[in-house]
Amino acid sequence: MTYVLKTNSLSKTIGDKKIVTDVNIHIERGKIYGFLGPNGAGKTTVMKMITNLWKPTSGNIEIFGEILTPTSYGILKRIGSIIEFPVFYEHLTGAENLHLHCEYMGYYSPDSVKNALKMLELIDAADTSVNKYSLGMKQRLGIARAILTKPELIILDEPTNGLDPSGMKSIRDLLKMLCQEYGITIMISSHILSEVESIADTIGILNHGKLIKEISMQDISDMNLSYIELTVDNTSKASYIFADKMEIKNFKVIGDNTIRVYENRISPQEISKILSMNDVSIESLGRKSESLEDFFLKLTEEEK
Known part of the structure; x- marks a missing residue:
């Protein structure tokens, strides 16, 4: 090269x-x-x-x-x-x-x-x-x-x-x-x-x-950096459910009510079902692709 x-x-x-x-x-x-x-x-x-x-x-x-x-x-x-x-x-x-x-x-x-x-x-x-x-x-x-x-x-x-x-x-x-x-x-x-x-x-x-x-x-x-983004009424409770009940390790809380899940094995439908069963209200839920800005911010925050 x-x-x-x-x-x-x-x-x-x-x-x-x-x-x-x-x-x-x-x-x-x-x-x-x-x-x-x-x-x-x-x-x-x-x-x-x-x-x-x-x-x-x-x-x-x-x-x-x-x-x-x-x-x-x-x-x-x-x-x-x-x-x-x-x-x-x-x-x-x-x-x-x-x-x-x-x-x-x-x-x-x-x-x-x-x-x-x-x-x-x-x-x-x-x-x-x-x-x-x-x-x-x-x-x-x-x-x-x-x-x-x-x-x-x-x-x-x-x-x-x-x-x-x-x-x-x-x-x-x-x-x-x-x-x-x-x-x-x-x-x-x-x-x-x-x-x-x-x-x-x-x-x-x-x-x-x-x-x-x-x-x-x-x-x-090629990394196919997609993620599921959801807005909930209680991020602390949702985070506990992800970690304890769904064994999701790769997720991130953004702001007061937004969470991004970076594990492709989990579907939006599965997340919606389990959170609803545990009385976590979902305001929005969808799959998105990570932009260069997302990639940049994640790297700089990890390095910090």
Whole structure:
């Protein structure tokens, strides 16, 4: 298997605080990798180390089969990125900022700036000063700059910040097109799990600076993570019946009156019958499929 990007026991400590500890990421060529984690989990720190903005305290990073060093200029020329918020020369126009980027990257291709602006729906604002751009327009210009030089690997830290639902869909469609038609490898972090779920081939879940899970979306789908969700008037009594009388071990109480049962051997009809026989009132009952959000929350809570 060919990995465009690998990290090996990647760690970062600032002062006496461990920000990231022993992170091992594996990103396949031509795939989209969703990097997930709560705020403060360390996602941006990892991305800063991958793009050589920060140096690891220990461990290393392999990109295109080479170990990243402070002088890996050839590797970095093959990468496009947005880390945190994109920064521009505000007094210059959007097009001028992109032309300047091409110059210092040593990239010269006719119509590249025009094509990038068109892809990000900024062609009408090409000659407008960036200080007149909205937050969403600056975010799109940042993505235009990241893809401008046709990189082999794109690193995007929360790229849909400031975008409305229509803009988010446009970015999602663009990233899928870049991956499928041009074979570009993409690493994208986001706190919007539904966005990642719809485009990622593989996800890595970071929590408290540690990678707690790396799994393909196909493997999540193959798990058939369905469950029975029911709303009852007494979760304590229902929980006792599940554990003592039905010998159900894999269930979870959510909130004041909701329970999820993760054992496929039990049918909703059987649950309804036994709870009714034991005077537990059921308000709703049905089988559901676990989303990426459910999977993510379960993992982070278990790790906690």
